[in-house]
Amino acid sequence: MTMPRAVLFDLLTALLDSWSVWNASAGSEASGRAWRAEYLRLTYGCGSYVPYENLVRQAARATGLAPSAADALEANWMSLPVWSGAQAALDQLAGRARLAVVTNCSTRLGRMAAARLRTQWDVVITAEEAGFYKPDTRPYRLALDMLGVSAADAAFVAGSGYDLIGTSAVGLRTYWHNRVGLARPEGAPAAEKESPNLDDLVPWLEDFS
Secondary structure, three states, X not given: OEOOOEEEEOOOOOOEOHXXXXXXXXXXXXXXXXXXXXXXXXXXXXXXXXOHHHHHHHXXXXXXOOHHHHHHHHHOHHHOOEOOOHHHHHHHHEOOXXXXXXXXXXXXXXXXXXXXXXXXXXXXXXXXXXXXXXXXXXHHHHHHHHHOOXXXXXXXXXXXXXXXXXXXXXXXXXXXXXXXXXXXXXXXXXXXXXXXXXXXXXXXXXXXX
């Protein structure tokens, strides 16, 4: 078996079910999905870092939600559910590879969310620390630099298809945990492995060569 030296994870969609928290904070699934879609549009189009909390509020206004929706999202933040299979996969990888998070979030909320997993992270990189949101290459590269690992010796576990744009540019082989059946964004290459769950993640990493 061959393992990468490091495995990097998207946090809020690959490991945590942020969808249900956005929906609950918005009052319905339809409102939550629309709000999240507008937030993603703003995030992936803003270039250099704009405070995450500001983008969340701007997206809420644009989709007709009251300011209380953004307040509810933050209040519900520490209830972000862990996807089934996520902690088990991390536990299997502990001690076999360095583990890192690369998340589109503020440093404050990103570290709170990372603590939802019972994992000793080697590195947690947020968009705020990198100065740019994914899929800009800088968040991924900062994580690799801090780990002291080349892209060729690392793998990435994506939750959003937009990550595929950034990881391909960096040279990170990618497993897309597409839990909610998202369409691959226009211009994004296919992941090396796409699955609605994390069942195949560790075997995929063990065959890393």
